[in-house]
Amino acid sequence: MASFSERVSSTISNSLVGLAVSMSWEVGIFQALLDTEVPLTSHQVAQAKGLKERYVRELLGCMSVAEFVRIVEGEDGTFLYTLEEEAKKALQSRLAALLTFPAVLSSTYSSVKECVFQHGPAGHSYSDRVQAFFDNFLEYDAPLLTSAFLENVPNLQTKLEQGIDVIEYGAGQGQLSATLASKFPNSHFVASEVVSSLVDKSRTRWDHISNLSFSLDDACSLQERPGHEFDWVFCNNVIHDLPDPVAALQGIKRVLKKPEGVFTFLDHAFSGSPLKEKGNLDVARYYATGTFLCIPESYQREESLALGPCWGKQTSVGMLQNAGYLVEVVTLDKARALFICHHSKET
Incomplete structure (x- = not known):
């Protein structure tokens, strides 16, 4: 195993390169x-995207040294940059x-630092930039998530085709609900959020989908709705972000x-134990994400559970069973x- 100093040095190097990757994507260098x-x-590259060449040259230097961009020297000594075909497919x-994830996390650094101190605030809500990142990611991820639901929940596709009532809690800007509503016009979908501005954005963006409506709800204080219950309730990466997940599961x-x-x-x-996950950098990444996004x-x-994304499979199953659910977990x-x-x- 590498020494502590070597591992720290490598991590810092990767972090800095990650920021340069975010910048290169956001300003259009990769797109060029x-x-x-x-x-x-x-x-x-600079001319194609309206950029200052000196910054472009430095970022391309980073991308080529990190081997994300191919670099060759022309006959006149000028460096030429291209993307390998595999890189183009990936992008x-x-x-x-x-x-853009490294840049998104860095944008929260100062706010989270204040929260860490005993005298600071307990947490803070997702910024518009964070919400925009989630929405952009869901544009790519929504078809995969839709397949995960349909392939693993027995008879769900048949019921959706016939027509059922569905609600998504923590819908963000409504991307996943809109994808499902468009696919199953006989069912009625509700995209629910606790943030009024997100409900407004969803309504403006997806109002053309006739079987999709929008609701402002606190998932942690849901009450019975006699005659208006739902056949299917779903969430995506929401439960561990809630201040009172136990109340949400009961509601x-x-x-x-x-x-x-x-x-x-x-x-x-995950296992929920940093000891069991020792050496797993993928899980370490989620602990870092939890620090900068999920915990705040x-x-x-003060009474929030603040579970974080590494809350653990056994913790989640235990909460569900205590709330009165029969649970199946599909990896x-x-x-x-x-x-x-x-x-x-019993319920």
Whole structure:
């Protein structure tokens, strides 16, 4: 194993390169190389995107040394830059939505630093930039998440085709609900959020979808809705972000039709133990994400549980069972799982 100093040095180097990757994507440097079939100089990249050449040259220096961009020297000594075909394919996939993530996290640094101190605020809400990142990522991810629901929840597709009532809590700007509503016009979908500005944005953006409506709700204080229960309730990366997930799970059960209603949510299902995950940098990344995004979002009052994304599979299953659900967990990949929940016979 590398020494502590070597590991710290490598991590800092990767962090700095990550910021340069975010910048190169956001200002259009990668796009300029995607849009051409021939090698470009730094001057040509700058001209194509209306940028200052000196900054472009420095960023391309970073990208080429890190081997994200191919560099060759022309006959006149000028450096020429291109993208490998594999890189072009990757930049046109869902990976593209992740390229701005280092910059998004860095934008929260000062606010989170204040929260860490005993005298500081407990937490803070997601900024517009964070919400925009989530929405952009869902543009790529929504088809995959839709497939995860349809392939793993028994009879869900048939019911949606026939027509059922559905609500998504923590819908953000409504991308996932809109995708499903467009696919299943016989069902009625509600995109619910606790942030009024997000509800307004969703309504403006998706108002053309006739079977999609919008609601302002606090998922942590849901009350019974006699005659207006839902056949399917779903969430995506929401439960661990809530200040009172126990109350939310109990409230969702109140609005879920008995006995046939199903509640499904996508979330992380790690071990919940940093000792068991020692050396797993993928999990370390989620602890870092929790620090800068999930904990501040959920820890907005002193009594908040502030679970974070590494809350652990056993913790989540235990909470669900205590709330009166029968639970099945389907592992989707090394980071995500689908929790399929029904009313228990006792409830």
